[in-house]
Amino acid sequence: MKKTAPVKERERTPIASHSSIIIIGGGASGLLAAVSARRAAEDAGIGTEACTITLLERNPRTGTKLRLSGGGKCNVTHEGSPQELLEKGFIRRNEQRFLRHALYSFTSSDLLQLLLARGVATEVRADGKVFPENGEASTVAIAFEELQRISSVVVHTSCRVKSVQQRDGLFQVRSAATLFTSDALILATGGVSYSGTGTTGDGLAIAKAFGHAIMAPSAALTPVYTIKPPPASLAGVALRSAGLVASGGGRSVERRGDLLFTHRGFSGPAALSLSRDIAELMRESGSCQLFADLFPDHTTAELEQFLLRQTKKNGAQMVRKFLQICPIAPPEGAFGTAPHGTIPTALVPSIMRHAAIQSEVTWSILPKEKRLALLAVLKRFPLGSVRETVLDQGEVSAGGVSLAEVNPKSMQSRVMPKLFLCGELLDYAGEIGGYNLQAAFSTGWMAGQNAVKSLKF
Numbered sequence: 001m002k003k004t005a006p007v008k009e010r011e012r013t014p015i016a017s018h019s020s021i022i023i024i025g026g027g028a029s030g031l032l033a034a035v036s037a038r039r040a041a042e043d044a045g046i047g048t049e050a051c052t053i054t055l056l057e058r059n060p061r062t063g064t065k066l067r068l069s070g071g072g073k074c075n076v077t078h079e080g081s082p083q084e085l086l087e088k089g090f091i092r093r094n095e096q097r098f099l100r101h102a103l104y105s106f107t108s109s110d111l112l113q114l115l116l117a118r119g120v121a122t123e124v125r126a127d128g129k130v131f132p133e134n135g136e137a138s139t140v141a142i143a144f145e146e147l148q149r150i151s152s153v154v155v156h157t158s159c160r161v162k163s164v165q166q167r168d169g170l171f172q173v174r175s176a177a178t179l180f181t182s183d184a185l186i187l188a189t190g191g192v193s194y195s196g197t198g199t200t201g202d203g204l205a206i207a208k209a210f211g212h213a214i215m216a217p218s219a220a221l222t223p224v225y226t227i228k229p230p231p232a233s234l235a236g237v238a239l240r241s242a243g244l245v246a247s248g249g250g251r252s253v254e255r256r257g258d259l260l261f262t263h264r265g266f267s268g269p270a271a272l273s274l275s276r277d278i279a280e281l282m283r284e285s286g287s288c289q290l291f292a293d294l295f296p297d298h299t300t301a302e303l304e305q306f307l308l309r310q311t312k313k314n315g316a317q318m319v320r321k322f323l324q325i326c327p328i329a330p331p332e333g334a335f336g337t338a339p340h341g342t343i344p345t346a347l348v349p350s351i352m353r354h355a356a357i358q359s360e361v362t363w364s365i366l367p368k369e370k371r372l373a374l375l376a377v378l379k380r381f382p383l384g385s386v387r388e389t390v391l392d393q394g395e396v397s398a399g400g401v402s403l404a405e406v407n408p409k410s411m412q413s414r415v416m417p418k419l420f421l422c423g424e425l426l427d428y429a430g431e432i433g434g435y436n437l438q439a440a441f442s443t444g445w446m447a448g449q450n451a452v453k454s455l456k457f
Contacts, residue, residue: 028065028066055155061141082107111438170183181383212401215401222275230262230266242270243292248281272427278386282386294379319374401421
Protein backbone atom coordinates (compact mmCIF):
# COMPACT_ATOMS: atom_id res chain seq x y z
CA MET A 1 0.00 0.00 0.00
CA LYS A 2 1.29 3.43 -0.89
CA LYS A 3 2.26 5.48 2.16
CA THR A 4 0.83 8.95 2.58
CA ALA A 5 3.27 11.69 3.58
CA PRO A 6 2.54 13.02 7.09
CA VAL A 7 0.77 16.35 7.22
CA LYS A 8 3.03 19.07 8.55
CA GLU A 9 2.01 20.60 11.88
CA ARG A 10 1.69 24.05 10.35
CA GLU A 11 -0.70 22.72 7.73
CA ARG A 12 -2.95 20.87 10.14
CA THR A 13 -3.00 23.44 12.95
CA PRO A 14 -6.20 25.47 12.76
CA ILE A 15 -5.83 29.23 12.90
CA ALA A 16 -7.91 31.01 15.52
CA SER A 17 -9.46 34.40 14.95
CA HIS A 18 -6.95 37.19 14.76
CA SER A 19 -6.66 39.41 17.87
CA SER A 20 -5.41 42.93 18.30
CA ILE A 21 -3.54 41.88 21.45
CA ILE A 22 -2.53 38.47 22.77
CA ILE A 23 -1.49 38.10 26.41
CA ILE A 24 0.44 34.97 27.35
CA GLY A 25 -0.04 34.24 31.04
CA GLY A 26 -3.07 34.55 33.30
CA GLY A 27 -1.37 35.46 36.54
CA ALA A 28 -1.31 38.81 38.33
CA SER A 29 0.44 40.79 35.58
CA GLY A 30 -1.41 39.15 32.69
CA LEU A 31 -4.84 39.63 34.24
CA LEU A 32 -4.17 43.31 34.89
CA ALA A 33 -2.73 43.75 31.40
CA ALA A 34 -6.00 42.50 29.91
CA VAL A 35 -8.17 44.77 32.06
CA SER A 36 -5.90 47.73 31.41
CA ALA A 37 -5.87 47.18 27.66
CA ARG A 38 -9.66 47.21 27.57
CA ARG A 39 -9.78 50.39 29.69
CA ALA A 40 -7.27 52.08 27.38
CA ALA A 41 -9.29 51.12 24.32
CA GLU A 42 -12.52 52.39 25.87
CA ASP A 43 -10.84 55.67 26.85
CA ALA A 44 -9.76 56.08 23.22
CA GLY A 45 -13.29 55.35 21.98
CA ILE A 46 -12.28 52.01 20.45
CA GLY A 47 -14.96 49.33 20.68
CA THR A 48 -14.60 45.68 21.57
CA GLU A 49 -14.96 44.56 17.95
CA ALA A 50 -12.16 46.83 16.76
CA CYS A 51 -9.82 46.03 19.67
CA THR A 52 -9.91 42.32 20.46
CA ILE A 53 -7.98 40.90 23.40
CA THR A 54 -7.08 37.25 23.89
CA LEU A 55 -5.47 35.76 26.99
CA LEU A 56 -3.77 32.35 26.91
CA GLU A 57 -3.29 30.47 30.19
CA ARG A 58 -1.63 27.06 30.44
CA ASN A 59 -3.47 26.09 33.66
CA PRO A 60 -7.14 25.04 33.86
CA ARG A 61 -7.91 28.40 35.52
CA THR A 62 -6.36 31.83 35.61
CA GLY A 63 -4.85 33.15 38.84
CA THR A 64 -3.38 29.82 39.99
CA LYS A 65 -0.50 31.39 41.88
CA LEU A 66 -2.75 34.15 43.25
CA ARG A 67 -4.87 31.49 44.91
CA LEU A 68 -1.80 30.13 46.72
CA SER A 69 -0.09 33.40 47.63
CA GLY A 70 0.18 34.48 51.22
CA GLY A 71 -0.56 30.97 52.43
CA GLY A 72 -3.90 31.06 50.63
CA LYS A 73 -4.74 34.49 52.06
CA CYS A 74 -3.19 36.61 49.27
CA ASN A 75 -1.06 39.52 50.46
CA VAL A 76 -2.19 41.63 47.50
CA THR A 77 -0.10 44.72 48.18
CA HIS A 78 1.53 46.88 50.86
CA GLU A 79 0.15 50.09 52.32
CA GLY A 80 1.92 53.29 51.41
CA SER A 81 2.67 55.77 48.66
CA PRO A 82 4.48 54.62 45.52
CA GLN A 83 7.68 56.17 46.85
CA GLU A 84 7.35 54.30 50.15
CA LEU A 85 6.78 51.03 48.33
CA LEU A 86 9.82 51.65 46.16
CA GLU A 87 12.05 52.42 49.15
CA LYS A 88 10.81 49.63 51.42
CA GLY A 89 10.11 46.95 48.87
CA PHE A 90 12.92 47.24 46.34
CA ILE A 91 16.37 47.68 47.81
CA ARG A 92 18.34 47.76 44.57
CA ARG A 93 18.53 51.17 42.94
CA ASN A 94 18.21 49.93 39.36
CA GLU A 95 14.97 48.13 40.26
CA GLN A 96 13.62 51.24 41.97
CA ARG A 97 14.36 53.32 38.87
CA PHE A 98 12.78 50.77 36.56
CA LEU A 99 9.58 50.28 38.59
CA ARG A 100 9.01 53.95 39.45
CA HIS A 101 6.82 54.75 36.44
CA ALA A 102 4.74 51.60 36.82
CA LEU A 103 4.10 52.02 40.56
CA TYR A 104 3.09 55.64 40.07
CA SER A 105 0.89 54.79 37.06
CA PHE A 106 -1.05 52.10 38.91
CA THR A 107 -0.77 52.50 42.68
CA SER A 108 -1.74 50.24 45.55
CA SER A 109 -4.76 52.49 46.08
CA ASP A 110 -5.79 51.98 42.45
CA LEU A 111 -5.57 48.23 42.96
CA LEU A 112 -7.67 48.26 46.13
CA GLN A 113 -10.33 50.42 44.47
CA LEU A 114 -10.45 48.01 41.54
CA LEU A 115 -10.96 45.07 43.90
CA LEU A 116 -13.52 46.91 46.02
CA ALA A 117 -15.56 47.63 42.90
CA ARG A 118 -15.80 43.86 42.45
CA GLY A 119 -16.88 43.35 46.07
CA VAL A 120 -13.48 42.46 47.55
CA ALA A 121 -12.91 44.52 50.70
CA THR A 122 -9.38 44.56 52.09
CA GLU A 123 -7.72 45.21 55.44
CA VAL A 124 -4.33 46.61 56.38
CA ARG A 125 -2.41 44.76 59.07
CA ALA A 126 -0.13 46.40 61.60
CA ASP A 127 2.94 45.61 59.50
CA GLY A 128 1.45 47.30 56.42
CA LYS A 129 0.55 44.13 54.54
CA VAL A 130 -2.83 44.24 52.81
CA PHE A 131 -5.09 41.17 52.58
CA PRO A 132 -8.67 40.45 51.53
CA GLU A 133 -10.91 41.12 54.50
CA ASN A 134 -12.29 37.58 54.42
CA GLY A 135 -8.79 36.07 54.36
CA GLU A 136 -9.44 34.06 51.19
CA ALA A 137 -7.12 34.44 48.20
CA SER A 138 -9.71 32.82 45.93
CA THR A 139 -11.92 35.91 46.16
CA VAL A 140 -9.16 37.98 44.54
CA ALA A 141 -8.72 35.46 41.72
CA ILE A 142 -12.48 35.27 41.17
CA ALA A 143 -12.71 39.07 41.03
CA PHE A 144 -10.12 39.13 38.26
CA GLU A 145 -11.93 36.34 36.41
CA GLU A 146 -15.05 38.50 36.49
CA LEU A 147 -13.06 41.51 35.27
CA GLN A 148 -11.93 39.49 32.24
CA ARG A 149 -15.55 38.70 31.42
CA ILE A 150 -16.83 42.26 31.66
CA SER A 151 -13.77 43.46 29.74
CA SER A 152 -14.69 41.16 26.82
CA VAL A 153 -11.37 39.31 27.04
CA VAL A 154 -11.34 35.96 25.26
CA VAL A 155 -9.67 33.56 27.69
CA HIS A 156 -8.24 30.21 26.60
CA THR A 157 -7.30 28.01 29.56
CA SER A 158 -5.33 24.74 29.45
CA CYS A 159 -3.55 26.35 26.52
CA ARG A 160 0.23 26.08 26.73
CA VAL A 161 2.16 28.09 24.16
CA LYS A 162 4.70 26.02 22.24
CA SER A 163 6.35 28.72 20.15
CA VAL A 164 6.09 32.37 19.16
CA GLN A 165 7.44 34.17 16.13
CA GLN A 166 6.81 37.35 14.22
CA ARG A 167 6.06 37.16 10.51
CA ASP A 168 4.80 39.82 8.11
CA GLY A 169 4.23 42.23 10.98
CA LEU A 170 2.10 39.79 13.00
CA PHE A 171 2.89 37.71 16.04
CA GLN A 172 2.19 34.03 15.51
CA VAL A 173 1.55 32.17 18.76
CA ARG A 174 1.32 28.42 18.42
CA SER A 175 -0.21 26.08 21.01
CA ALA A 176 -0.59 22.33 20.65
CA ALA A 177 -3.93 22.75 18.89
CA THR A 178 -4.16 26.29 17.56
CA LEU A 179 -2.22 29.02 15.82
CA PHE A 180 -3.12 32.45 17.20
CA THR A 181 -2.13 35.73 15.55
CA SER A 182 -2.03 39.29 16.86
CA ASP A 183 -0.74 42.78 16.18
CA ALA A 184 0.77 43.18 19.67
CA LEU A 185 1.97 40.62 22.20
CA ILE A 186 2.26 40.83 25.98
CA LEU A 187 4.43 38.28 27.79
CA ALA A 188 3.23 37.80 31.38
CA THR A 189 4.32 34.23 32.05
CA GLY A 190 6.02 34.74 35.42
CA GLY A 191 9.41 33.48 36.52
CA VAL A 192 10.53 30.00 37.54
CA SER A 193 9.38 29.66 41.16
CA TYR A 194 6.62 27.23 42.18
CA SER A 195 6.88 25.33 38.90
CA GLY A 196 3.79 23.33 39.91
CA THR A 197 1.72 26.43 39.17
CA GLY A 198 2.99 26.54 35.59
CA THR A 199 5.87 28.99 35.99
CA THR A 200 8.55 26.94 34.25
CA GLY A 201 10.35 29.64 32.32
CA ASP A 202 8.29 29.48 29.10
CA GLY A 203 8.29 33.25 28.74
CA LEU A 204 12.03 33.48 29.24
CA ALA A 205 12.56 31.12 26.31
CA ILE A 206 10.21 33.20 24.15
CA ALA A 207 11.94 36.46 25.09
CA LYS A 208 15.33 34.92 24.39
CA ALA A 209 14.15 33.74 20.97
CA PHE A 210 13.26 37.36 20.19
CA GLY A 211 16.81 38.41 21.08
CA HIS A 212 16.45 39.45 24.72
CA ALA A 213 19.27 38.92 27.19
CA ILE A 214 18.20 36.73 30.11
CA MET A 215 19.73 37.16 33.55
CA ALA A 216 20.12 33.70 35.10
CA PRO A 217 17.13 32.91 37.34
CA SER A 218 17.92 32.47 41.03
CA ALA A 219 16.02 31.93 44.25
CA ALA A 220 14.28 34.78 46.05
CA LEU A 221 11.94 34.82 49.05
CA THR A 222 12.75 31.17 49.68
CA PRO A 223 13.76 29.11 52.74
CA VAL A 224 17.47 28.69 53.35
CA TYR A 225 18.85 25.21 54.00
CA THR A 226 22.07 24.64 55.93
CA ILE A 227 24.62 21.85 55.52
CA LYS A 228 24.09 20.85 59.13
CA PRO A 229 20.44 21.39 60.06
CA PRO A 230 19.64 23.16 63.36
CA PRO A 231 19.16 20.89 66.39
CA ALA A 232 15.77 19.19 66.37
CA SER A 233 14.98 20.95 69.66
CA LEU A 234 15.05 24.30 67.85
CA ALA A 235 12.69 23.39 65.00
CA GLY A 236 9.78 25.81 65.17
CA VAL A 237 11.59 28.28 67.45
CA ALA A 238 11.37 31.91 66.31
CA LEU A 239 13.64 34.87 66.94
CA ARG A 240 11.65 38.09 66.91
CA SER A 241 13.10 41.05 65.02
CA ALA A 242 16.59 39.58 64.91
CA GLY A 243 19.41 40.59 62.63
CA LEU A 244 20.33 37.94 60.07
CA VAL A 245 23.82 38.19 58.56
CA ALA A 246 25.19 36.20 55.63
CA SER A 247 28.91 36.26 54.86
CA GLY A 248 30.86 34.82 51.98
CA GLY A 249 33.81 35.73 49.78
CA GLY A 250 34.73 38.70 51.96
CA ARG A 251 31.29 40.27 51.63
CA SER A 252 28.41 40.43 54.10
CA VAL A 253 24.71 41.20 53.67
CA GLU A 254 22.02 41.44 56.33
CA ARG A 255 18.33 41.88 57.02
CA ARG A 256 16.21 42.57 60.08
CA GLY A 257 13.09 40.57 60.86
CA ASP A 258 11.65 37.44 62.42
CA LEU A 259 13.73 34.29 61.90
CA LEU A 260 12.29 30.79 62.13
CA PHE A 261 14.35 27.65 62.79
CA THR A 262 13.21 24.67 60.70
CA HIS A 263 14.20 21.03 60.39
CA ARG A 264 16.34 21.85 57.36
CA GLY A 265 17.50 25.40 57.97
CA PHE A 266 15.75 28.75 58.30
CA SER A 267 12.61 30.51 57.16
CA GLY A 268 10.62 33.53 58.31
CA PRO A 269 10.72 37.07 56.91
CA ALA A 270 14.43 37.68 57.60
CA ALA A 271 15.56 34.48 55.86
CA LEU A 272 13.14 34.86 52.95
CA SER A 273 14.14 38.46 52.40
CA LEU A 274 17.87 37.69 52.47
CA SER A 275 17.65 34.52 50.36
CA ARG A 276 18.28 36.33 47.07
CA ASP A 277 21.53 37.82 48.39
CA ILE A 278 22.49 34.47 49.89
CA ALA A 279 22.00 32.80 46.51
CA GLU A 280 24.28 35.42 44.94
CA LEU A 281 26.96 34.90 47.60
CA MET A 282 26.81 31.15 47.02
CA ARG A 283 27.13 31.66 43.27
CA GLU A 284 30.04 34.10 43.65
CA SER A 285 32.10 32.42 46.37
CA GLY A 286 30.75 28.90 46.64
CA SER A 287 30.06 29.18 50.36
CA CYS A 288 28.11 31.29 52.82
CA GLN A 289 28.00 31.46 56.62
CA LEU A 290 24.92 32.58 58.54
CA PHE A 291 24.84 34.46 61.85
CA ALA A 292 22.10 35.98 63.99
CA ASP A 293 22.40 39.25 65.87
CA LEU A 294 20.20 38.70 68.92
CA PHE A 295 20.47 42.36 69.97
CA PRO A 296 20.27 44.31 66.69
CA ASP A 297 19.08 47.49 68.42
CA HIS A 298 22.40 47.79 70.28
CA THR A 299 26.02 48.09 69.28
CA THR A 300 28.59 45.69 70.69
CA ALA A 301 29.84 48.43 73.03
CA GLU A 302 26.31 49.15 74.33
CA LEU A 303 25.62 45.48 74.95
CA GLU A 304 28.96 45.08 76.72
CA GLN A 305 28.04 47.86 79.16
CA PHE A 306 24.68 46.20 79.71
CA LEU A 307 26.37 42.89 80.61
CA LEU A 308 28.79 44.69 82.96
CA ARG A 309 25.86 46.23 84.81
CA GLN A 310 24.35 42.80 85.29
CA THR A 311 27.63 41.54 86.70
CA LYS A 312 27.71 44.32 89.28
CA LYS A 313 24.03 44.32 90.23
CA ASN A 314 23.11 40.65 89.98
CA GLY A 315 26.29 38.74 90.76
CA ALA A 316 24.45 35.76 92.27
CA GLN A 317 22.25 35.28 89.23
CA MET A 318 23.08 32.38 86.92
CA VAL A 319 23.98 33.51 83.42
CA ARG A 320 21.54 31.08 81.81
CA LYS A 321 18.67 32.43 83.95
CA PHE A 322 19.53 35.92 82.84
CA LEU A 323 19.44 34.86 79.18
CA GLN A 324 16.01 33.29 79.62
CA ILE A 325 14.43 36.55 80.80
CA CYS A 326 16.63 39.13 79.07
CA PRO A 327 14.71 41.41 76.68
CA ILE A 328 16.13 41.32 73.15
CA ALA A 329 16.06 45.12 73.19
CA PRO A 330 16.97 45.88 76.84
CA PRO A 331 16.18 49.39 78.09
CA GLU A 332 19.03 51.51 79.34
CA GLY A 333 20.26 50.26 82.67
CA ALA A 334 17.38 48.02 83.66
CA PHE A 335 14.99 45.30 82.62
CA GLY A 336 11.55 46.23 81.43
CA THR A 337 9.16 45.75 78.55
CA ALA A 338 10.69 43.72 75.75
CA PRO A 339 9.35 45.16 72.48
CA HIS A 340 10.85 42.29 70.49
CA GLY A 341 10.40 39.55 73.10
CA THR A 342 13.07 37.63 74.96
CA ILE A 343 15.62 35.07 73.86
CA PRO A 344 13.77 31.77 73.35
CA THR A 345 14.47 29.39 76.24
CA ALA A 346 15.25 26.57 73.81
CA LEU A 347 18.10 28.64 72.34
CA VAL A 348 19.84 29.34 75.67
CA PRO A 349 21.74 26.00 75.89
CA SER A 350 23.16 26.63 72.40
CA ILE A 351 24.26 30.14 73.40
CA MET A 352 25.97 28.79 76.51
CA ARG A 353 27.68 26.05 74.53
CA HIS A 354 29.01 28.40 71.84
CA ALA A 355 30.33 30.74 74.55
CA ALA A 356 31.85 27.75 76.42
CA ILE A 357 30.06 28.70 79.67
CA GLN A 358 28.96 26.02 82.13
CA SER A 359 25.27 25.74 82.97
CA GLU A 360 25.48 26.76 86.64
CA VAL A 361 27.91 29.68 86.31
CA THR A 362 26.84 32.96 87.94
CA TRP A 363 27.81 36.48 86.94
CA SER A 364 30.07 36.89 89.98
CA ILE A 365 32.38 34.05 88.92
CA LEU A 366 32.21 34.58 85.16
CA PRO A 367 35.72 35.49 83.91
CA LYS A 368 36.15 38.49 81.64
CA GLU A 369 37.13 36.34 78.69
CA LYS A 370 33.93 34.31 79.07
CA ARG A 371 31.84 37.47 79.28
CA LEU A 372 33.45 38.70 76.06
CA ALA A 373 32.82 35.29 74.49
CA LEU A 374 29.15 35.57 75.47
CA LEU A 375 29.03 39.09 74.05
CA ALA A 376 30.42 37.82 70.75
CA VAL A 377 27.87 35.01 70.56
CA LEU A 378 24.93 37.31 71.34
CA LYS A 379 25.93 39.68 68.54
CA ARG A 380 26.99 36.97 66.09
CA PHE A 381 25.30 33.69 66.94
CA PRO A 382 26.49 31.05 64.42
CA LEU A 383 23.67 29.47 62.44
CA GLY A 384 25.75 27.30 60.13
CA SER A 385 26.91 27.02 56.54
CA VAL A 386 24.38 27.37 53.74
CA ARG A 387 23.72 24.29 51.65
CA GLU A 388 21.24 25.83 49.22
CA THR A 389 18.44 28.26 48.59
CA VAL A 390 15.73 26.29 46.81
CA LEU A 391 14.68 28.01 43.60
CA ASP A 392 11.41 26.16 43.16
CA GLN A 393 10.26 26.94 46.71
CA GLY A 394 10.65 30.68 46.37
CA GLU A 395 7.60 32.92 46.44
CA VAL A 396 9.23 34.67 43.49
CA SER A 397 12.40 34.22 41.49
CA ALA A 398 15.09 36.76 40.72
CA GLY A 399 16.67 37.03 37.28
CA GLY A 400 14.78 37.17 34.01
CA VAL A 401 14.62 39.57 31.09
CA SER A 402 17.22 42.33 31.41
CA LEU A 403 15.63 45.57 32.60
CA ALA A 404 17.92 47.53 30.26
CA GLU A 405 16.06 46.00 27.31
CA VAL A 406 12.57 47.08 28.41
CA ASN A 407 11.27 50.66 28.34
CA PRO A 408 10.20 51.41 31.95
CA LYS A 409 7.70 54.02 30.76
CA SER A 410 5.76 51.57 28.60
CA MET A 411 6.99 48.00 29.32
CA GLN A 412 7.65 47.71 25.58
CA SER A 413 10.64 45.72 24.44
CA ARG A 414 13.59 47.74 23.15
CA VAL A 415 14.45 44.72 21.00
CA MET A 416 11.11 43.89 19.34
CA PRO A 417 8.44 46.54 18.58
CA LYS A 418 4.93 45.83 19.89
CA LEU A 419 6.27 43.18 22.27
CA PHE A 420 5.54 44.03 25.90
CA LEU A 421 6.90 42.29 28.99
CA CYS A 422 5.67 42.51 32.57
CA GLY A 423 5.64 40.89 36.00
CA GLU A 424 8.03 38.35 37.42
CA LEU A 425 9.35 37.61 33.94
CA LEU A 426 11.49 40.73 34.40
CA ASP A 427 14.78 40.86 36.31
CA TYR A 428 13.60 42.27 39.64
CA ALA A 429 12.59 40.77 42.97
CA GLY A 430 11.11 42.73 45.86
CA GLU A 431 10.99 42.17 49.58
CA ILE A 432 8.38 40.07 51.33
CA GLY A 433 5.13 41.88 52.12
CA GLY A 434 3.04 42.25 48.95
CA TYR A 435 5.58 44.31 47.03
CA ASN A 436 6.08 41.75 44.27
CA LEU A 437 2.37 41.34 43.60
CA GLN A 438 1.96 45.11 43.42
CA ALA A 439 4.86 45.32 40.95
CA ALA A 440 3.23 42.58 38.85
CA PHE A 441 -0.12 44.39 38.88
CA SER A 442 1.50 47.75 38.05
CA THR A 443 3.78 46.54 35.25
CA GLY A 444 0.89 44.53 33.80
CA TRP A 445 -1.35 47.59 33.87
CA MET A 446 1.28 49.66 32.09
CA ALA A 447 1.87 46.95 29.47
CA GLY A 448 -1.85 46.75 28.67
CA GLN A 449 -2.23 50.52 28.35
CA ASN A 450 0.72 50.90 26.03
CA ALA A 451 -0.03 47.82 23.95
CA VAL A 452 -3.23 49.54 22.85
CA LYS A 453 -1.40 52.82 22.21
CA SER A 454 1.11 51.02 19.98
CA LEU A 455 -1.61 49.94 17.52
CA LYS A 456 -3.43 51.80 14.76
CA PHE A 457 -7.22 51.45 14.66
